[in-house]
Amino acid sequence: MYGAGIDVGSTQTKCVVLDGNGEIVGRGLRMTGADVVKASEQVLEQACAEAGIETHEIVYTIGTGYGRFRVATGDDQVTEISCHAKGAVHLFPGTRTILDIGGQDTKAIKTNARGEVVDFCMNDKCAAGTGRFLAAAAEVMGLDVSEIGPVALKSTEELKITNVCTVFVESEILNQLSRGRKREDILAGVHRSIAGRSASLLRRVGVEEELTFTGGVARNPGMVAAVERRMKMKVNASEDSQFMGALGAALFALERAMAGVRRKEQEVQG
Numbered sequence: 001m002y003g004a005g006i007d008v009g010s011t012q013t014k015c016v017v018l019d020g021n022g023e024i025v026g027r028g029l030r031m032t033g034a035d036v037v038k039a040s041e042q043v044l045e046q047a048c049a050e051a052g053i054e055t056h057e058i059v060y061t062i063g064t065g066y067g068r069f070r071v072a073t074g075d076d077q078v079t080e081i082s083c084h085a086k087g088a089v090h091l092f093p094g095t096r097t098i099l100d101i102g103g104q105d106t107k108a109i110k111t112n113a114r115g116e117v118v119d120f121c122m123n124d125k126c127a128a129g130t131g132r133f134l135a136a137a138a139e140v141m142g143l144d145v146s147e148i149g150p151v152a153l154k155s156t157e158e159l160k161i162t163n164v165c166t167v168f169v170e171s172e173i174l175n176q177l178s179r180g181r182k183r184e185d186i187l188a189g190v191h192r193s194i195a196g197r198s199a200s201l202l203r204r205v206g207v208e209e210e211l212t213f214t215g216g217v218a219r220n221p222g223m224v225a226a227v228e229r230r231m232k233m234k235v236n237a238s239e240d241s242q243f244m245g246a247l248g249a250a251l252f253a254l255e256r257a258m259a260g261v262r263r264k265e266q267e268v269q270g
């Protein structure tokens with residue numbers, strides 16, 4: 001039996017396929033783009049190809065993320081907040097607090113040991129402190145988002161980035177570059193600024209260990225280090241951090257598929 005979770009984010013769409021034992025057997029990832037339906041179909045195909053199965057072998061699919069209602073193959077939808085909590089506690093059972101930094105929003109989530117949401121809060125509408133802010137900094141530097149974290153880790157001199165606005169930070173970076181400041185120091189400042197905003201959000205829900213970092217930005221080692229330094233605690237992050245919402249959705253899918261099987265068995269017996 002296979003279950004799938006499809007997380008249609010504002011920036012990237014992710015899919016996880018689980019086998020009946022809850023093991024990840026396939027993943028799919030692509031930019032969401034303008035065609036949300038196509039993005040969700042393609043990530044499912046990618047994940048099934050990796051799992052070595054056909055899409056019709058998936059018994060149940062849950063859609064999550066901002067585009068969850070556009071997942072044509074979805075049997076049901078669950079919010080990304082519930083899915084991140086479910087996925088994070090599955091991967092790191094000690095998780096009680098989650099920091100999710102995605103392409104355009106940041107969330108702080110409190111969970112219990114069963115992966116149920118206890119409390120959460122989100123950044124305001126603006127992109128400050130999100131992946132978009134880091135992407136803007138990367139663009140000005142002529143780097144890919146996957147390169148800025150490792151560069152920031154080489155910083156030797158502290159430099160404060162004062163702008164939190166994605167538009168104004170670009171000119172601040174250009175200004176610092178023209179003054180001869182090193183790009184690693186500027187980038188470290190950008191990472192510290194996001195860690196600071198994340199810390200304020202986390203304080204609003206109250207931080208309880210363990211803290212798990214999810215979302216695409218958790219793939220940035222410079223960001224993981226900046227959050228650890230700011231929070232003065234070890235942070236759980238993994239290669240699958242960006243798939244956490246899709247993983248949670250796939251776990252919900254598997255639970256519902258199993259419940260369906262049990263119901264049918266009871267009907268047959270009764």
Ligand code: ADP
Binds near residue numbers: 011012132145215216
């Ligand atoms: P959403 O669900 O909002 O679409 P994600 O959680 O998928 O967002 O995260 C997307 C963000 O993750 C992108 O804006 C990008 O900045 C960042 N990201 C993705 N891959 C990497 C990577 N390899 N290294 C650093 N950052 C990454």
